[in-house]
Amino acid sequence: MSIITENIIELKAQLPNNVRLIAVSKTKPIEAIQEAFNLGQRDFGENYVQELVDKKDQLSTDIIWHFIGHLQSNKVKYIAGFVDWIHGVESEKLLIEINKQAAKHNRKINCLLQVHIGQEETKFGFTVEELREFCSRIDLEKLNHINLSGLMGMASFTANQSQIKREFSDLSKLFSELKSTTFANNNSFSEISIGMSGDWKIAIEEGSTMIRIGSSIFGSR
Numbered sequence: 001m002s003i004i005t006e007n008i009i010e011l012k013a014q015l016p017n018n019v020r021l022i023a024v025s026k027t028k029p030i031e032a033i034q035e036a037f038n039l040g041q042r043d044f045g046e047n048y049v050q051e052l053v054d055k056k057d058q059l060s061t062d063i064i065w066h067f068i069g070h071l072q073s074n075k076v077k078y079i080a081g082f083v084d085w086i087h088g089v090e091s092e093k094l095l096i097e098i099n100k101q102a103a104k105h106n107r108k109i110n111c112l113l114q115v116h117i118g119q120e121e122t123k124f125g126f127t128v129e130e131l132r133e134f135c136s137r138i139d140l141e142k143l144n145h146i147n148l149s150g151l152m153g154m155a156s157f158t159a160n161q162s163q164i165k166r167e168f169s170d171l172s173k174l175f176s177e178l179k180s181t182t183f184a185n186n187n188s189f190s191e192i193s194i195g196m197s198g199d200w201k202i203a204i205e206e207g208s209t210m211i212r213i214g215s216s217i218f219g220s221r
């Protein structure tokens with residue numbers, strides 16, 4: 001059995017039913033994705049627009065594509081015709097552009113708002129205050145080619161488990177708060193995308209519904 005197959009079987013055996021596994025295939029070859037696909041894996045995550053576009057053309061249309069990287073507004077048009085999920089929406093401008101491009105294809109794209117929970121300066125996303133402010137005035141009726149589906153975040157790159165737990169917990173609490181206010185009548189607001197290879201177990205304890213796993217499936221990059 002190949003290592004990719006072994007990794008997926010082992011991971012799946014540990015996941016609760018309500019947690020969706022997103023196989024993060026950035027920088028990995030088509031054959032690696034195909035192997036995971038043959039095992040029944042359907043959700044794949046990519047970080048780079050050009051790489052995603054190239055790969056998508058060589059693979060089954062049954063794949064559910066998650067864009068998980070930093071997305072520039074001027075590149076949304078290249079993926080709007082086929083991408084199912086965009087994690088990491090970090091500005092109003094980007095959300096409006098996704099809505100506009102999805103409309104051209106008469107599609108609805110699931111979007112997750114990225115919250116800056118880690119300590120690193122380089123990690124993108126709304127601060128908690130910015131997100132509260134944005135959600136308090138968001139006009140969901142206007143964004144009719146978007147499902148605002150929940151929140152996404154990345155914990156600090158640290159070995160300190162209690163810090164990671166605290167950061168995930170903060171995001172989870174914010175999710176619950178928004179779900180009972182802004183999104184009280186919006187069933188699509190239901191996902192918490194937290195957890196990567198190094199911290200997915202903690203993320204699940206803190207309410208993750210989507211884990212994004214790269215190296216623990218496909219090996220280091």
Ligand SMILES: *Cc1c(COP(=O)(O)O)cnc(C)c1O
Nearest residue numbers: 024068196197198212213214215
């Ligand atoms: C690369 C990446 C992942 C996967 O990281 P691993 O540590 O390899 O599991 C998850 N989420 C985002 C946003 C990424 O950029």
